[in-house]
Amino acid sequence: MSNIGLIIEERAADIGNFLVGRLLPFREKRAVGPFVFLDHMGPAKLKDYQNLDVGPHPHIGLSTLTYLFEGAILHRDSLGTEMEITPGAVNWMTAGKGVVHSERTPERLRTTDKSLHGLQIWVALPKAMENIEPSFFHIEAKDIPEWQQDNVSIKLIAGKAFGKESPVPVYSPLYFIEIKSTNPATLNIGKDLFGDSALYILEGEIKNDGNTYTSKQILVAKESSLCQFEMSENCTVYIFGGEPFPEEHFIYWNFVHSDKVVIEKAKQDWIDQKFPKVPNETEFVPLPQPKFK
Template sequence: MANNKLLVNERKADLGNFMVGRLLPFRKKRQVGPFTFIDHMGPSTLSPGNYFDVDQHPHIGLSTLTYLFHGEIEHKDSIGSRQIIHPGDVGFMTAGHGVTHTERTPAERRKESMKMHGYQVWVALPREMEEMEPQFEYHPAADIPTWMQDSLTLKLVAGNAFGKSAPLQGFSPLFMVDIHAREKSTLNLRNQLQGEVAFVIVEGAIEEEDMRVEAGQMLISKTDEQCEITLEAGARVLLFGGAPLPEERYLLWNFVSHSKERLREAKEDWKNREFPVVAGDDTYIPIPDRF
C-alpha cells in the first residue's frame, strides 16, 4: 500500500437496539479534512418494539450531518427544530457552544417494519466558530445536485466537487459525494476534489491501484493527486474530505474542540444538567464513566 493511504475496517458499536459501524476516528488518522467522526447505521430491519431511539444528548464544537439510504429519523433539538429526515435528505445540526438533541423512529412509523440504513458524520468547526450559536439546516433530496457520468450516478451531498456546489456548504472547505455504479466504471478524481479524501464503501467494492476495498471498509488518501478508482457493478461509495483544519481537534464523548479544557468544561456542564434541553423531553444519557 502506498504510504499516503490507509485502510480502515468498521468497528461495531451497540446503540441500544441498533448497531453501528464506526469508521472514524481511527488510531492512525483522527480526521479526514474537517470530518472527525463517521458512523455507519445499519443496514438493519426495525420492527415494533425494536426502534431507533437515541435519547437526549449534548454536543459542542461540531456539526452533525445525517444522510439516509433507507428509513426515517425524527430529529428534535434544544433550539426548537423538529424534522423528519427521509432517504436522500440532508440534516445538518451545528452545535456551536452547546446543543442537545434526540434521534428517533417517527411515531407514525412505529407500527410497521422498516429498513434502516445510513450514515451520520461529524464535521469539526473552525476554531473561530466553535462557540457560535447553534443552528439546524435541512435540505430535501429534491434539492441535492444529482447527475449521470457514464454509468455512474453522483449526488453532491455537501460542499464543492466535480465543478458543482451543494446547498449545504458547511463552515470550511469540504465535500461529501454519494456515487452509485450501474456497471463496472472507472472514476478519475484528478482536479475534481480538493484536500484529503476518504472512500467509504457502502455496497460492493472498489479497486484502487492493486488494492480491493470492500463494503464495511474505508480507504483514506492524504491527497487527491493521481487518484483513480474502479467501481464494480452495483458498488456504492461515499466520498468524504476537504481541507484539514490548521489545529488538532480533540474528542471527548460527544464533544469536539481544539481545547482539552473546553471539553472538560462541557463534560461538567452536562453532568450538572446545565445544557439547554429539548422541549417536552425528559430523557438524559449520562456521560459514560470512561470519559
C-alpha cells in the same frame, strides 16, 4: 505505486440500543480533513416493538450530518426543531457553543416493522467558529445536486466539487460525494478533490493499482489529486475530505473542540444539566464515565 495510505475496516460499536459500524475516528487516523466521526447505521430490520430511541444528548464544536438510505428518523433539538428525515435528504445541525438533540423512530412507524440504514457524520468547526450560536438546516433530497458523469450517478451531498456546490451550509472547504454505478466504470476524479481525501465503500467492489477492495472499508488516499479507481457493477462509494485544520481537535463523547478546557466545562455543564432542554423531552443520556482512571 498505490495511492492508498491506510485501510480502515468498519468496527461494531454499541450506541445504547443500536449497533452501528464505526469508521472514524481510528487510532491511526483521527480525522480526514474536517471529518472527525463517521458511523454506518444498519442496515437493520426492526420489528414492530423495536425502535431507535437515542434520548437527549449534547454536542459542542461541530456540525452533524445525517444521511439515510432507508427508513426515517425524527430529530428534535433544544432550538425547538422537530424534523423527520427520510432517504436522500440531509439534516445538518451545527452545535457551536452547545445544543441538545434526540433521535427517535417517528410515531407513525413505532408499531410497524421497519428498516433503518444510513450514515451519521461529524464535521469539526474551524477554531474561530467553534463557539457560534447553534443552528439547524434540513435540505430535501430534490435540492441535492445530482448528475450523470463517466457512466456513473453522482450526488454532491455537502461542500464543493466538480464545479458545483451543495446547499448544505458548511463552514470550511470540504466535500462529501456519493457515486453509484450500474455497470463497471473507471473514474479519475482527483483533479476535482483537495486536502485530505478518503473513499468509503458501502456496497460492491473497487479496484486500484491491481488491488480489489470490498464493502465496509475506508481507503485513505496519500494524495487526493491521484484519486482514480474502477467500480464494479452496482457499486456505491462515498468520497469525503477537505482542508485539514492547523490545530488538533479533541473528542470526548459528543464534544469536539480544539480546547480541552472547553470540553471539561461542557462535561460539567452536562452533569449539572446546564445545557438547554429539548422541548417535550424529560429523559437524557448521562455523561459516560471513563473505563480507566
